[in-house]
Amino acid sequence: MFTAAAIAVLVAMALALVRAYAGPTLYDRILAVNVFGTKTVLLIAIVGFLTGRPEFLDIVMVYALMNFITVIGILRFFEYSVSHASANSETIKEQ
Amino acid sequence: MSMVTTYLSWALLVLGGFLCVSGSVGLLRFPDFFTRMHAASVTDTLATGMILVGLMLQAPTWIVFGKLVMILVFVLLTSPTAGHALAKAALHSGLKPLLPGKGGKIDADPRPSAGGV
Amino acid sequence: MESFIHIIILSMLVTTAAAIVRVKDLFAVTMLAGIYGLLSASFFVLMDAHDVAFTEAAVGAGISTLLILTTLSMTGRFEKAAENPKSNYKPALALTLVTVTGALLIYGTQDMPAFGAADAPVQTHVVPRYLNDSATEIDIPNVVASVLASYRGYDTFGEVVVIFTAGIGVLALIMSTVSTAPVALRASMEEHVILRIVSKMLIPLILIFGLYVQFHGEYGPGGGFQAGVIFASAFFLYAMLFGLTAARKVVNSNWVQALAALGVLLYGSVGVLAMINGGNFLDYNFLAQDDVHGQHMGILFVELGVGITVASVMIIIFFTFSTHQQRDGEPD
Incomplete structure (x- = not known):
């Protein structure tokens, strides 16, 4: 069963x-990185038991x-720089 | 008794694994950021809880059990918090949810126009 | 089963590396690099290299992503070369060079012994000595810690000095452009009330966990390097959520700079103390009446020195970068 869970987590990691x-x-x-991190947490916990x-x-x-x-x-x-960056220029640093 | 906990642990592990995969399919297939976030964060928290509880039931020592409890508490605190902050930041930056009455056809091109690449 | 997981993780590593090369958005590259760190740490765990995985998780996936992000917020998000096709962008030569080098390296692996072979030089040279004698000479359960802090004490001393030098380098390069006058702070995540409250609950726990990793390093994965990073990350969290001014009230910059030097000094002092007691530099056997006790004391203090220096240097680098970014990123 650990194996099944490990495979499920690996599939989820690949999708993320x-x-x-x-x-x-x-x-x-x-969001993807966050999900990936949580899945890594699970994977290592499961592998430890495996x-x-x-x-x-x-x-x-x-x-x-x-x-x-x-x-x-x-x-x-x-957070604050992104909306500016995508709106007017391609750099974060506004002058 | 140990039979029951073993079966319960297996059930939790399999269910948690299923939730992992289904959440990630949602993360990949849903049409805009907020629906993806919904799919990912809801299943993430539940799947993490299930898998960790499933492992707890098979913990060989109490130290391992305690560490798993600590990890579970930590994840239960941080994962929804991070999700909340992320959604708030996305809304704040001008990323609008895809709504049926507001020009957003759900089955249209899944790329939202706002935001950078 | 394990080799199956190895194959999947390695192929994900390759995919991530290819994606990093392909993507032009440096922010996306940072995210993918974070994933790369997580993947390689998982791989280290699977290879039973717990201490390395620990370090990779703390440094590769955590702190370095954060430091790259602070850098990106200063420099801008997109690659410049791609925008201008007339520039000196000639990939052919570089590609040839990389291909040839890669082919040579792969050819070179033909001479290497198979993975895990019993007659490989790494298994026959010094490792048997460490593995056989660590239990009696040093008597701590984690052989990695005994190799790192005792048998290879010189190397670790060198590493600590390198980290200290990095801190000095950052200070010398960036501090000179930042005046010490108080900076007008922009609102720092004030509207994230939930984030602030949860983090306030977590910060003490993170600090305790850092101390646990520091002093448990002789018994399980962990030690000064990892503990320093974890300890520093609690301060990063505070600085990010409550602003640099508030964070500077908690940790005085001058004190942190002094502590960074103090850690190296502590490490060196242990070595000098051994010399005063009649041994060689960093020969812990001379620190106490019997050898094993001396080893324990030496490792404890040396790891403490490492932890203090790493935590202080991380805090210095992060604060310096953030101060710089705040000034540059100020609207108008």
């Missing part, structure tokens, strides 16, 4: 990867943490 590549908007990509060494869970914790921080970072640095 396609969405991250296809876009089309910035937010689709962020191989009989559930000590991986500390690593899983770091993944969950970094996933959250990355999303906040993206919002922090791009």
Whole structure:
């Protein structure tokens, strides 16, 4: 059963990867990365059980943490600049 | 008793796996950002909960169990929060949801016009 | 089954790498690079390299994405070369070079022993010594930590100095263009109330987790490098959500700079102390009455030094970048 769950998570990761590549908007990509991160968390947790060494869970914790921080970072640095960038110019830095 | 927990754990794992896949299919196939977000974030939270609880039922030691509980709490806190913030930011930046009465035909070209590439 | 997962993850890695090359939007590239980090960390986990996976998760997928984002918000989002076809954009030569180099590298792998072969030099040279004697000489469960902090203490010292130098480099390059006068802050995510509240709940937990990783490094995956990054990420979170001014009230820049140096100093002092006690530089056996106890003390303090330096340098780099970005990104 761990195998089935691992395969399901891998399929989900692949689909999220396609969405991250296809876009089309910035937010689709962020969403895809977020989903991908959560799926990685699950995959590593499952693989830990699959191989009989559930000590991986500390690593899983770091993944969950970094996933959250990355999303906040993206919002922090791009939320206000994106609408300007797509509206008038291709650079973030407005003069 | 252990039989019951094992079967329950399997059921949760399989159901969680199914939710993972279905959510990602939604992420890939739905027509605009907000519907994709809906598909992804709702199933994400539930699937994560199910798979982690399924693993908990088979945890060999209490330390592993406790770590899984901590991860579950962390994901349950952060995943909806991140989703909420993301949707808010998207709306804030001018990305409008695809609505039936407002020129957005659901079965039309799935590319929304707003936003960058 | 495991090799099946390996194949899937490796092919996803290749796909992601190809996508990174293809996409012109640097923001999308950053996102894909984050995915690449997550994938390679998963692969390291599958290969049983827990400590490497830990570092890759914290640094490759987390902090470096964040730092690239701060850089992007300063430089702009799109590649310049593609817009101008008249520029010196000649891919043929570079492509040939890369192809030839790649072919040579693949040819070179023919001479390498098969993966996991028992007679490979890596298995016969120093590894048996570490694996056999670590338990009696150093007596900590995680052999990676004993190799990193004790057997290879010089190398790790070098790495810490490199990180410290990177912090100094960032300060020297960017600080000179930023005056120390208080910056007029733009509203920093004030409308994200939920995000702020949840993060406030999480920050103490992240700090505790960082300390756990720091002091649990001898028993499981983890250690100073990972702990420093995790510890620093709590401050990043605070700075991003509540603004740099608020964050600077929490962590004084001068103190952080002093701490960055202090970590390296602590590491070096352990080495010098060993010399004073009559041993070689970084020979922990001379730190206490019996050898194993000395090793334990040495590793504890050395890892602490690493953690302090890494956390401080990460905070320095992030704060410096953010200050710069705030000034440049100011509308009008």
